[in-house]
Amino acid sequence: MASFEPILTRHIHREDSHTLSGYKNVGGYKALEKMFKTMAPDEVIEEVNASNLRGRGGAGFPTGVKWGFIPKDSHKPTYLICNADESEPGTFKDRLLLNKTPHMMLEGMIISSYAIDCHLAFIYIRGEFYQEHKILEKAVEEAYATNLLGNDILGSGFDLEVVIHRGAGAYICGEEMGLIESLEGKRGWPRIKPPFPAIEGYLRCPTIVSNVETLACLPHILNRGADWFKSIGSEKGSGPKLYCISGRVNNPGVYEEPLGILLTDLIFKRGGGLIDGRELKAVFPGGSSSAILRADEIDGLRMDFDSLSAAKTMLGSAGIIVMDETVDMVSVCLNIARFYAHESCGQCTPCREGTTWLVKILNRIYQGNGSLNDIDMIFEITDNIGGLIDFSKGSFGKTICPFGEAVAWPIRSFVEKFKDEFIAYVAKGVEVS
């Protein structure tokens, strides 16, 4: 594993990393000064485009391209929303940034706002992040007190207000359209796309929604240039990446490495290998919404958007959950089905009803009362929620938002890849009765 110097987490072990002075002492807000002195908004967009930065919230969409979608001739205001709702199981990277270096994300928000001509930005923070909310409030206060926010920031003539909004504990409010509805004071029900938020988002005005980690990359891109950023990782994805490793590993935690690092390096080197020297059975590479990979599928697999999609899964939130040989796949599958049934917003029939049926059927199998028909039924239901999963044809999507696929893909992958375990549960039940 080649040596790599952390960029986003380099100073997080300093006691004062979360304060304004702590951030400034290590070069914080220098990118902002440079930008105001030397760059027009279009030049910022060009630089970010050239850096090949792709969103870190899950979908991996290029940030500069998204900015470019904002209509040039719009008479409406433009908004920026920082998505700090982080609720994907197995994911805790944004939380680290919010806790340890909130000013890096704030600096990114000011840079992004300047680029898209936004003068009112929001931070939508997960309701359960109580401590992070307190830290963020203090950071925003410090920024206002030192003219990093407010009117005529650092004498640049640019104005920006930032408002923090706390969520109320709904996973679906991390989905950008659900988040926007919630921010508008409504029930967090995702809207159909298109129109995408860059055209019609908050209050039906052009809105950019960006993940915490994405925004935290921006100061570094302006400070050190697009070419430097692009030189990290591979052509398939540039820059540093925060990976969350949890489950049956010796050293769970958040690790910063380049995009495109080998999954095996993350599990066996950074994660310290499996507890008690056990055998690897399977892994979620990108949170519980990604299809699982069996141990025999991960050799040589790189953690970037394209390599994982070629492996019929996704980088998603980079929440790597490691399962060892002792893990009962039927039980884990039931557990995640319960999560999705609980978190479905209930707008679309296939998602609302399908997730409930999946729990009932999986529970039946788990309790030893299932049949082989139940296993086929899981495939049918997941097809109905998430579309027929044929990645070569791109044939998926039957619901208003991608939550449908986020349920269908992992559940289907459990049954497809560990069918024998589901059959064994059915057989056990038959023996007992």
Ligand SMILES: Cc1cc2nc3c(=O)[nH]c(=O)nc-3n(C[C@H](O)[C@H](O)[C@H](O)COP(=O)(O)O)c2cc1C
């Ligand atoms: C069900 C669901 C939950 C999501 N939760 C989050 C989340 O907690 N945080 C996040 O940044 N993106 C989340 N996303 C992705 C957002 O919709 C959006 O793509 C992202 O915030 C855009 O930021 P980026 O371009 O920086 O990645 C979620 C998507 C779905 C479908």
Ligand code: SF4
């Ligand atoms: S797919 Fe599920 S979560 Fe998304 S809008 Fe439909 S019901 Fe709601």
